[in-house]
Amino acid sequence: MNEKQVKDKILEVLEHHKVGTLATVQQNKPHSRYMTFHNEDLHLYTATDKDTHKAEEIEQNPYVHVLLGYDGKGFEDPYLEVEGKAVINDSKELKEKLWNEYMKHWFKGPEDPDYIVLDIQPTQIRLMNVEGEDPQTIQL
Numbered sequence: 001m002n003e004k005q006v007k008d009k010i011l012e013v014l015e016h017h018k019v020g021t022l023a024t025v026q027q028n029k030p031h032s033r034y035m036t037f038h039n040e041d042l043h044l045y046t047a048t049d050k051d052t053h054k055a056e057e058i059e060q061n062p063y064v065h066v067l068l069g070y071d072g073k074g075f076e077d078p079y080l081e082v083e084g085k086a087v088i089n090d091s092k093e094l095k096e097k098l099w100n101e102y103m104k105h106w107f108k109g110p111e112d113p114d115y116i117v118l119d120i121q122p123t124q125i126r127l128m129n130v131e132g133e134d135p136q137t138i139q140l
Helices: 001-018 053-060 092-098 102-103
Strands: 019-026 029-036 039-040 045-048 063-068 081-089 117-126 134-138
Touching: 001 039, 001 081, 001 092, 001 134, 019 053, 029 045, 029 053, 039 092, 045 092, 053 081, 053 117, 063 117, 081 092, 092 117
Parallel strands: none
Antiparallel strands: 019 029, 019 063, 039 045, 045 117, 063 081, 081 117, 117 134
């Protein structure tokens, strides 16, 4: 696969798989949890409460790892391993852009001061489990 084909396949996985795991570092150990991700091109976003462990962990160590895409069917389920750096973003524009009605389970609305966005800039994305292909990595 050439670089454009790899990127296109990565974007396809991102568009079809919104739930994945986010790993942060807690006391020098990995700490993972399921999250819902949004993407703009290869940039990832996930909403959370400002008073969560993940927000605290990212403030202490911004490096994260994300897994997205595996369907559980076995071989030939493409998935992504994403390494990146996260920052906490509470801009009104981004919060409004990402807001959806499902978030009402946790927040009063896009203006809720507890609602923040983890803004993840990937440094590396590895495309895994594509039939007939070795793992493909792009550096960003």
